[in-house]
Amino acid sequence: MFDKSLIDFILAHLRDDLLQLILHQNKYPDVDIKQAVKCIEGRRKLEKKLPSWATFHDVVIPDPVMVEQASSYETALYKTRFVPSSDSIVVDLSGGLGVDSSLFARATKNKVHYLEKAPERVALASHNFSAMRLHNIIPHQGTAEIEGIELIKALSPDLIFVDPDRRAHSQKRSYFIEDSTPNIVELLPQIQSVSPKSEILIKLSPMIDLTHLRQVLESPCDIHVLSLNRECKELLVHITSHQGKERIEAIELFKDSSLILQGEASRSTPPLCSPIISSYLYDLHPSVAKIGIEHFPTLSVKVHQPHRHTHLYFSEELLEDFPGRKFKVLHSFRWQKSLLKELKGRQFNVIVKNLPMTPEALTKELKIKDGGDLYLICFSCGDKSQRQVIVAERVG
Numbered sequence: 001m002f003d004k005s006l007i008d009f010i011l012a013h014l015r016d017d018l019l020q021l022i023l024h025q026n027k028y029p030d031v032d033i034k035q036a037v038k039c040i041e042g043r044r045k046l047e048k049k050l051p052s053w054a055t056f057h058d059v060v061i062p063d064p065v066m067v068e069q070a071s072s073y074e075t076a077l078y079k080t081r082f083v084p085s086s087d088s089i090v091v092d093l094s095g096g097l098g099v100d101s102s103l104f105a106r107a108t109k110n111k112v113h114y115l116e117k118a119p120e121r122v123a124l125a126s127h128n129f130s131a132m133r134l135h136n137i138i139p140h141q142g143t144a145e146i147e148g149i150e151l152i153k154a155l156s157p158d159l160i161f162v163d164p165d166r167r168a169h170s171q172k173r174s175y176f177i178e179d180s181t182p183n184i185v186e187l188l189p190q191i192q193s194v195s196p197k198s199e200i201l202i203k204l205s206p207m208i209d210l211t212h213l214r215q216v217l218e219s220p221c222d223i224h225v226l227s228l229n230r231e232c233k234e235l236l237v238h239i240t241s242h243q244g245k246e247r248i249e250a251i252e253l254f255k256d257s258s259l260i261l262q263g264e265a266s267r268s269t270p271p272l273c274s275p276i277i278s279s280y281l282y283d284l285h286p287s288v289a290k291i292g293i294e295h296f297p298t299l300s301v302k303v304h305q306p307h308r309h310t311h312l313y314f315s316e317e318l319l320e321d322f323p324g325r326k327f328k329v330l331h332s333f334r335w336q337k338s339l340l341k342e343l344k345g346r347q348f349n350v351i352v353k354n355l356p357m358t359p360e361a362l363t364k365e366l367k368i369k370d371g372g373d374l375y376l377i378c379f380s381c382g383d384k385s386q387r388q389v390i391v392a393e394r395v396g
Contacts, residue, residue: 001127002060006031010039011057038063049073050099058131061097062124070097071163071203074253075226075234079161080107082201082238088158091115091151093144093182098125098137100161100203105134113155115140115148144182145190153194160191163203175207177216185216188239192219200239206232206290213237222247223265227287229254235290248295250287250323261288261323263295270294271313272304275381277332278314281392283351284324299323306381306388310354320396327375327392335378335387340366347372348391353379355387 009031013021018037025033042061047054050073061067071079076099083090088108092101095116105112114129114137116122122141129137140147144162152160164180178185184202191200204213206225213223220243224236230252246265252258271293282303284293289311293300299322303313318326333339347369350359355378362378363370377390 070099076103083107091157093148094163112137202237204235225287232286252285267294268297271300274304281327282313326396331391348376351377
């Protein structure tokens, strides 16, 4: 698919100024410079997001957008825990770039069947799998609804993975599971009818509404919300034929560690709402915030929040094991322009909750510098007249 001379050119010019390459493309009459430049951009993104792929000489990424849309190494690695055994057959119904398939292939000695609708992507994935010596991946071209169901019927795989397209019918991203392609609500019963014992893993947008998700999915399931470096990345739905009590988990993945927090599938009592500013303030990890603190009853009883839509939490004593950023409150005051003007020129990390502005906009408006050891935390306790400002420092 890609000749050796193009691959060698990409690697030889990986650190070059791409504009200069384009301006002096006459120097390279045998090279499609536009194609090469896109491949170089793709390779650079690959080094940051999937460094393990970038160690292989012949791996080619013809469009950097492919890397942007793909799973990160960390989230793909997390998914391998759902491979039932080292001898499992896996079917990936939404192949794409092939990141998830490549990690599944290292988690099983058996076959991983990669399915992708676009023929050019199948060819690219085949090339890259070969370049990475992943010989237990078998590429297929087709759709999940037709060729995918046929494949599942023939194989009865141990694990079926699907990552539906959320921009299926327009350029607008949808956060309703029934609007995706394939339509999971329709596909799921088909899968279960032809291979009832298969485990199913569905990757969804972290923006999806969990209450609506449970309403439209008739099958009992476990839900895993994944965050990477304090950014919510994926929502995973795991369905098995021997489903017991439904579980919900918040997973925080960091560079050198991870945190898994088990929640209750049903909501418990939410924290008390009170405008009182206590000594310590907490900002939940994104995965826990997505699920909702009320699903973690051992947490919700220890803290209070200023307003039910303001997701900051307070306690008088420091909670060392609180799953999020912890702050010591140094000063607090009502939102008054005269007081805010005194902050001009000082340095803060800005956090904004339940206010119609971004941290960047507030930083600019107050004419303060970004960074430093102190935090400026602005939030609402209700209406516009109840805005509060806190100066705090990180603890723990």
